[in-house]
Amino acid sequence: EDLVTVLEQDLTDDEKNGDIDGLVDEIELLSDRECQELLKSIRPIKLALVKIRKLAFKLIHLTTKLLPAWQKILQEMRLKVTNMPHDVSTWWNSTFDMLEYGLNHREAVDGVT
Numbered sequence: 001e002d003l004v005t006v007l008e009q010d011l012t013d014d015e016k017n018g019d020i021d022g023l024v025d026e027i028e029l030l031s032d033r034e035c036q037e038l039l040k041s042i043r044p045i046k047l048a049l050v051k052i053r054k055l056a057f058k059l060i061h062l063t064t065k066l067l068p069a070w071q072k073i074l075q076e077m078r079l080k081v082t083n084m085p086h087d088v089s090t091w092w093n094s095t096f097d098m099l100e101y102g103l104n105h106r107e108a109v110d111g112v113t
Contacts, residue, residue: 055102056085077111084098086098
């Protein structure tokens with residue numbers, strides 16, 4: 001037997017289907033009704049994430065308009081003037097950092113949006 005055949009014999013069914021981590025997409029296991037309920041329940045979270053992501057993007061790209069207003073709001077609230085981290089798909093944990101910053105500066109975020 002060749003090496004590939006020997007190695008394939010030791011694979012589990014999940015590994016043969018490309019699931020080497022044992023991960024399962026649980027959404028596929030839901031009924032249509034359960035899926036709709038799940039989507040409805042996470043909608044507010046998705047909207048908040050979109051809102052904070054758009055603000056972070058605008059703070060970076062609209063430096064002559066929005067950035068001075070952001071800095072003024074932070075100064076008025078006696079917060080350290082900092083830039084909001086933005087979500088970058090290739091930076092692990094950047095979404096968390098952006099959300100954490102948004103939560104810690106919630107009043108300022110609400111003041112500018």
